Amino acid sequence: xxxxxxxxxxxxxxxxxxxRVLNNRGYISNNTRKxxxxxIKKLNYHPNEAARSLRMKSTNTIGLIVxxxxxxxxxxxxxxxEAFAYENGYKILLCNSQCTHEKEEEYIRMCLSYKVxxxxxxxxxxxxxxxxxxxxxxxxxxxxLDNGTASVECDNRQGGVxxxxxxxxxxxxxxxxVGRIGTLSMPADMRTEGFKDVCDKKKxxxxxxxxxxxxxxxxxxxxxxxxxxxxxxxxxGVFANSDVIAAQTLQxxxxxxxxxxxxxxxxxxxxxxxxxxxxxxxTTIHQPVKEMSKMAVNMLHxxxxxxxxxxRTVLPVNLIERETT
Amino acid sequence: xxxxxxxxxxxxxxxxxxxRVLNNRGYISNNTRKxxxxxIKKLNYHPNEAARSLRMKSTNTIGLIVxxxxxxxxxxxxxxxEAFAYENGYKILLCNSQCTHEKEEEYIRMCLSYKVxxxxxxxxxxxxxxxxxxxxxxxxxxxxLDNGTASVECDNRQGGVxxxxxxxxxxxxxxxxVGRIGTLSMPADMRTEGFKDVCDKKKxxxxxxxxxxxxxxxxxxxxxxxxxxxxxxxxxGVFANSDVIAAQTLQxxxxxxxxxxxxxxxxxxxxxxxxxxxxxxxTTIHQPVKEMSKMAVNMLHxxxxxxxxxxRTVLPVNLIERETT
DNA sequence: TGCAACATCTTTTAAGGTTGCCATTTGGCA
DNA sequence: TGCCAAATGGCAACCTTAAAAGATGTTGCA
Numbered sequence: 001x002x003x004x005x006x007x008x009x010x011x012x013x014x015x016x017x018x019x020r021v022l023n024n025r026g027y028i029s030n031n032t033r034k035x036x037x038x039x040i041k042k043l044n045y046h047p048n049e050a051a052r053s054l055r056m057k058s059t060n061t062i063g064l065i066v067x068x069x070x071x072x073x074x075x076x077x078x079x080x081x082e083a084f085a086y087e088n089g090y091k092i093l094l095c096n097s098q099c100t101h102e103k104e105e106e107y108i109r110m111c112l113s114y115k116v117x118x119x120x121x122x123x124x125x126x127x128x129x130x131x132x133x134x135x136x137x138x139x140x141x142x143x144x145l146d147n148g149t150a151s152v153e154c155d156n157r158q159g160g161v162x163x164x165x166x167x168x169x170x171x172x173x174x175x176x177x178v179g180r181i182g183t184l185s186m187p188a189d190m191r192t193e194g195f196k197d198v199c200d201k202k203k204x205x206x207x208x209x210x211x212x213x214x215x216x217x218x219x220x221x222x223x224x225x226x227x228x229x230x231x232x233x234x235x236x237g238v239f240a241n242s243d244v245i246a247a248q249t250l251q252x253x254x255x256x257x258x259x260x261x262x263x264x265x266x267x268x269x270x271x272x273x274x275x276x277x278x279x280x281x282x283t284t285i286h287q288p289v290k291e292m293s294k295m296a297v298n299m300l301h302x303x304x305x306x307x308x309x310x311x312r313t314v315l316p317v318n319l320i321e322r323e324t325t
Numbered sequence: 326x327x328x329x330x331x332x333x334x335x336x337x338x339x340x341x342x343x344x345r346v347l348n349n350r351g352y353i354s355n356n357t358r359k360x361x362x363x364x365i366k367k368l369n370y371h372p373n374e375a376a377r378s379l380r381m382k383s384t385n386t387i388g389l390i391v392x393x394x395x396x397x398x399x400x401x402x403x404x405x406x407e408a409f410a411y412e413n414g415y416k417i418l419l420c421n422s423q424c425t426h427e428k429e430e431e432y433i434r435m436c437l438s439y440k441v442x443x444x445x446x447x448x449x450x451x452x453x454x455x456x457x458x459x460x461x462x463x464x465x466x467x468x469x470l471d472n473g474t475a476s477v478e479c480d481n482r483q484g485g486v487x488x489x490x491x492x493x494x495x496x497x498x499x500x501x502x503v504g505r506i507g508t509l510s511m512p513a514d515m516r517t518e519g520f521k522d523v524c525d526k527k528k529x530x531x532x533x534x535x536x537x538x539x540x541x542x543x544x545x546x547x548x549x550x551x552x553x554x555x556x557x558x559x560x561x562g563v564f565a566n567s568d569v570i571a572a573q574t575l576q577x578x579x580x581x582x583x584x585x586x587x588x589x590x591x592x593x594x595x596x597x598x599x600x601x602x603x604x605x606x607x608t609t610i611h612q613p614v615k616e617m618s619k620m621a622v623n624m625l626h627x628x629x630x631x632x633x634x635x636x637r638t639v640l641p642v643n644l645i646e647r648e649t650t
Numbered sequence: 651t652g653c654a655a656c657a658t659c660t661t662t663t664a665a666g667g668t669t670g671c672c673a674t675t676t677g678g679c680a
Numbered sequence: 681t682g683c684c685a686a687a688t689g690g691c692a693a694c695c696t697t698a699a700a701a702g703a704t705g706t707t708g709c710a
Contacts, residue, residue: 001437001460003667014689019669027687044458046437050384051667054375054694064419069404070598072397079394082421086428091435094389094419096407103411110416112326112371133369135326219598247602254604273395273544277572279579279604328695339661344697352659376695379666 002043010039022047053115058136062300063111063119065095065104068217072272073242073289077122077141080293088301090117097124099217105130112136118300121149125184125213137303139296142187150309152296153187154317159285160194162319163239163267166283168202170265170325172237175199175206176228178221178249179241179269182210188241191269195239207232221245225252229264236264243268243275246282250324266324280323288315327368335364347372378440387625388436388444390420390429393542397597398567398614402447402466405618413626415442422449424542430455437461443625446474448511450538462628464621467512475634477621478512479642484610485519487644488564488592491608493527495590495650497562500524500531501553503546503574504566504594507535513566516594520564532557546570550577554589561589568593568600571607575649591649605648613640 004022008015013032020026021036039045053059062085066074082092093116097104104124108131111119118137131138131147138149145151167175180192192208199206209228215221225245229235229252240246246268253260260266260280268275268284275282292315299309333340338357345351346361364370378384387410391399407417418441422429429449433456436444443462456463456472463474470476492500505517517533524531534553540546550570554560554577565571571593578585585591585605593600593609600607617640624634 004669005667015668016670016690017688020688023669025669027685029687032687046434048379048440048667049438050375050379050440051694052669054373054379054666054696055668055670057694059375061418069407070397070400072395072400075395075397075400078403078419079421082394082419083423086421091439092419093386094403094407094417096404096411098408109371113374114416115373115375244598244602250604251602251606273569274599274602277569277576277599277603279575281576329697330695340695341662341697342660345660348697350697352657354659357659373695376666377697379668379694380696380698382666 002045003048004045006043007036007039007045010043011035057115058117058304059091059115060089061091061093061114061116062297063093063095063107063114063116064122065097065107065111065119065124066122067097067099067104067124068219069094069096071219071242072244072274073270073287074122076272076289077293080290081120081297084294084297088297090297090301099125099213101125117304120296120300123184123186123188137300137309139300139303139309141292141296144187144312148311150299150303150311150313151187152292152299152313152315154287154292154315156187156190156317157194159269159287159317160191160196160239161198162194162285162317163191163269164195164198164202164204166267166319166321166325167237167239167265168198168204170237170261172265173204174232174234175204175237175239176209176232176235177206177239177241178209178211178225178228179216179245180208180210181213181216183213191239191241207235219244221248222252225249226256229253229256229258238264238266240266240268243270243272243282243284246284246324247274247278250278250280250282261324267319268324271320275320275322283322283325284320285317286320287317291315327370328373329370331368332361332364332370335368336360382440383442384416384440385414386416386418386439386441387622388418388420388432388439388441389447390422390432390436390444390449391447392422392424392429392449393544394419394421396544396567397569397599398595398612399447401597401614402618405615406445406622409619409622413622415622415626424450424538426450442629445621445625448509448513450509462625462634464625464628464634466617466621469512469637473636475624475628475636475638476512477617477624477638477640479612479617479640481512481515481642482519484594484612484642485516485521485564486523487519487610487642488516488594489520489523489527489529491592491644491646491650492562492564492590493523493529495562495586497590498529499557499559500529500562500564501534501557501560502531502564502566503534503536503550503553504541504570505533505535506538506541508538516564516566532560544569546573547577550574551581554578554581554583563589563591565591565593568595568597568607568609571609571649572599572603575603575605575607586649592644593649596645600645600647608647608650609645610642611645612642616640
């Protein structure tokens with residue numbers, strides 16, 4: 001594979017001149033520019049990123065760490081991230097932690113080795129120590145760390161409030177809240193807080209179904225939901241922590257001959273594409289995934305440029321009413 | 326950030342010794358090993374991948390190019406790829422071409438610059454010239470190139486055959502086949518071939534609804550489906566090229582008051598998670614995404630090791646009967 | 651005992667492709 | 681002639697690893 005040196009030789013110039021042409025720096029005559037262009041084309045030259053980043057001490061790569069790639073919420077997040085990253089000249093190094101600490105930590109180490117420009121960490125669980133002495137920016141999504149990284153979240157609390165208010169307004173009196181992960185603590189827990197506050201105020205009881213991260217990672221809640229709904233036939237309103245859970249609730253209701261929304265009303269969270277593909281379509285809390293992704297990439301970009309970041313950014317959610325309420 | 330040199334200094338050794346410890350090569354005394362380990366921990370040292378890959382002239386990174394990240398089929402593909410790549414010590418550089426030639430080609434160039442170990446290209450559309458003079462392996466998924474790259478596909482033709490046979494066996498006599506992209510030519514087109522062969526043999530007419538890649542990328546077929554089903558009330562069987570299309574067909578049928586499976590039967594393709602979240606659940610052609618992903622990564626691994634690859638690998642599909650037939 | 655042959659461990663040296671800085675050359679203009 | 685702008689060249693540095701060479705220690709045998 002051709003190197004800068006080869007191009008320089010071919011064009012009858014030195015590497016520094018060619019480098020300057022490539023990076024549009026300093027004085028270059030049009031003639032030189034042309035010669036370099038021809039040499040590059042002739043030799044099919046591609047700049048060596050390794051050498052470049054070795055010299056520059058950084059890359060244009062963002063380490064994107066997610067717990068789950070095929071979960072529609074993260075799939076959409078990744079998709080948006082990639083698009084905004086690309087717009088800003090960044091590439092994405094995709095790291096799937098699969099909900100395990102070890103893999104997450106190993107990927108963080110790897111990102112450091114790769115000298116990524118920064119890390120965007122989505123609702124993970126790595127021990128804080130890994131971030132000690134890190135000299136690159138870390139932006140968290142739906143996760144708040146105590147060590148000074150900037151965080152982007154949606155208004156989880158408000159999501160819980162909206163869901164509770166809606167369910168109660170629809171006449172539900174025995175609620176179920178599904179999806180909070182017992183073993184992790186994250187901003188999404190605030191959904192429960194908001195939900196609880198409204199329920200308490202309106203004196204409507206609710207059951208909280210705390211799940212494990214393995215369920216989260218396998219996206220398999222059916223059994224849990226079936227046993228719970230069977231054991232509690234009084235339940236008439238469900239607030240699920242994701243549309244995936246809500247969609248599975250729908251299937252379980254069908255299996256148990258519980259009509260939705262007549263007997264049980266359901267509200268999901270996220271508003272991803274499956275929300276409009278179920279029957280009935282899901283009423284859900286819309287998360288502004290696109291805006292959140294854009295914000296995260298922009299913040300990372302600002303941080304790289306040395307700007308000071310807002311410590312915590314919370315974006316609004318809203319209720320999208322469809323057919324399950 | 327600490328370098329190898331710093332570690333060597335801290336441990337009272339030279340860089341090459343430390344390097345040998347890190348890479349487990351040559352003779353190293355236990356004492357040295359211990360000292361190096363301590364120094365690394367103390368300085369929080371992370372090897373510089375850029376320097377490493379500059380020296381080694383290659384990386385452990387796979388360039389994964391997909392047309393679409395949030396499409397459930399690709400999301401699942403990416404998820405599997407990442408898992409198998411990780412198992413084999415590779416990292417994933419995620420490239421989303423968004424169905425555009427330009428972006429795909431730019432990403433290919435970028436992969437060359439990054440000196441990736443190899444490229445896995447999923448059903449893209451880049452001009453072949455981009456691959457001229459490439460010295461790294463390229464594995465294609467669901468795409469067959471004439472220039473000697475190895476390809477992994479599912480038995481698309483058989484998928485079409487199974488779908489047609491099933492629909493006809495269910496009594497359908499006016500079929501619709503949706504999803505073939507008119508502007509691209511790819512292995513998935515064989516689904517149509519298989520479908521057509523069976524229809525011709527059994528003398529069952531079918532309409533082919535050729536779509537554009539913009540629809541594919543936006544996952545938005547509703548309007549097209551609605552107008553087609555309205556214009557052709559005789560249609561009683563639909564073979565969709567993906568579960569996403571099938572799920573949207575289901576919604577359109579509901580809107581048009583067409584009962585599924587009584588009046589119209591539907592068969593999807595892929596067998597991704599939404600297939601079990603619709604009501605009724607989708608009968609679909611199962612693609613062995615996991616096996617295909619594993620195969621692609623393994624083939625890439627073999628290619629890197631210099632092994633000769635099978636030119637074209639076709640994995641079997643099967644029909645999963647659920648509730649839309 | 652003396653020393654060659656070998657095993658074990660470490661250092662020295664060079665290379666890999668790019669960029670930033672400083673030096674040099676050329677031509678134009680006061 | 682002196683000065684400046686425009687254009688290009690020379691060289692070190694970034695961090696790691698491979699290969700060769702050097703430095704010890706150990707064994708075997710005359």
